[in-house]
Amino acid sequence: SRQHLHAGALITFRYLGSAHNKIRDRLTTSQKRLREHEEKLAHVARLNTMGEMASGIAHELNQPLSAIVSYNQACLRMLDDDYPDLELIRSAMHSTANQAHRAGEIITRLRAFVSKQPARREAISLNQIVRNTLMLAEYALREHGIEILLNLKEDLPPVEGDSIQIEQVTLNLLTNAIDALRHKPQPRQIRLETGATAELACLKVVDNGPGIPDTMLSKLFTPFSTTKPHGMGLGLTICQSIIESHQGHISGRNQPEGGGSFRITLPLQNAQPSSAALCEKEPLSHDANAQL
Numbered sequence: 001s002r003q004h005l006h007a008g009a010l011i012t013f014r015y016l017g018s019a020h021n022k023i024r025d026r027l028t029t030s031q032k033r034l035r036e037h038e039e040k041l042a043h044v045a046r047l048n049t050m051g052e053m054a055s056g057i058a059h060e061l062n063q064p065l066s067a068i069v070s071y072n073q074a075c076l077r078m079l080d081d082d083y084p085d086l087e088l089i090r091s092a093m094h095s096t097a098n099q100a101h102r103a104g105e106i107i108t109r110l111r112a113f114v115s116k117q118p119a120r121r122e123a124i125s126l127n128q129i130v131r132n133t134l135m136l137a138e139y140a141l142r143e144h145g146i147e148i149l150l151n152l153k154e155d156l157p158p159v160e161g162d163s164i165q166i167e168q169v170t171l172n173l174l175t176n177a178i179d180a181l182r183h184k185p186q187p188r189q190i191r192l193e194t195g196a197t198a199e200l201a202c203l204k205v206v207d208n209g210p211g212i213p214d215t216m217l218s219k220l221f222t223p224f225s226t227t228k229p230h231g232m233g234l235g236l237t238i239c240q241s242i243i244e245s246h247q248g249h250i251s252g253r254n255q256p257e258g259g260g261s262f263r264i265t266l267p268l269q270n271a272q273p274s275s276a277a278l279c280e281k282e283p284l285s286h287d288a289n290a291q292l
């Protein structure tokens with residue numbers, strides 16, 4: 001009920017709990033069903049586009065990278081000569097630099113693609129984003145026996161932007177958290193939290209998994225960095241592009257007690273654009289760190 005949504009309150013939705021059933025009932029009007037369905041379709045379409053784009057880009061990147069490898073191997077061989085042809089080595093090294101440049105340009109294009117001006121500019125409630133995203137991830141959450149802890153700030157002021165894009169970011173963070181919990185013994189928990197300052201709204205996704213590997217911490221948002229056997233390493237890069245195109249900020253760290261913690265901040269609707277710069281210093285208006 002509404003009075004349970006006071007700031008600082010912690011609500012646990014278990015999939016068999018009565019609170020959850022109540023919420024489900026409210027969502028089952030036919031109109032809402034139709035809207036949800038449309039939203040899901042929009043997501044699938046967008047995720048497919050990104051998947052195709054990502055594999056195209058990966059393919060394209062392979063060319064300059066293999067060229068760099070063969071130029072380097074040639075250089076190494078020439079250096080082993082009794083009288084190395086320095087001019088030839090110099091020119092091969094120039095070609096290497098050019099190819100590396102080309103690889104960089106491909107990445108820049110990828111970033112430009114995903115950070116295009118948001119298609120829509122509308123008032124968005126981060127609380128609604130959380131609820132929509134949970135619906136999309138419900139199956140995976142249940143399959144892995146993951147408990148969701150919700151800590152949503154009541155009367156959260158809206159941010160402005162493209163809600164599908166922000167949902168995509170949230171879904172990505174949630175999916176990463178689910179991946180992190182996959183092989184962990186119970187309890188598996190993900191906390192979703194919203195909050196606001198005078199100028200920003202924040203959304204946090206915190207899990208009690210093994211945490212972000214040390215080697216990843218400094219390159220979370222670097223394209224193609226992944227520790228997953230079949231990962232593309234583009235999820236967080238795309239999240240960052242989307243959030244930055246909304247004048248927001250995204251960061252990831254480990255909690256002191258372990259487990260990954262990701263936070264996005266977005267300027268409130270009608271706030272000054274410069275306010276986004278404050279996000280890292282502004283604490284959430286409430287925090288439930290002790291709970292997880």
Ligand code: ADP
Pocket residue numbers: 176177180207209210211212213216220225226227228230231232233234235236237259260261
């Ligand atoms: P991908 O999921 O394809 O690996 P991402 O850019 O989404 O690409 O993530 C990059 C890497 O960041 C992951 O491979 C993982 O090592 C790390 N990571 C992201 N989220 C988490 C998390 N919640 N817990 C632990 N590690 C994480």
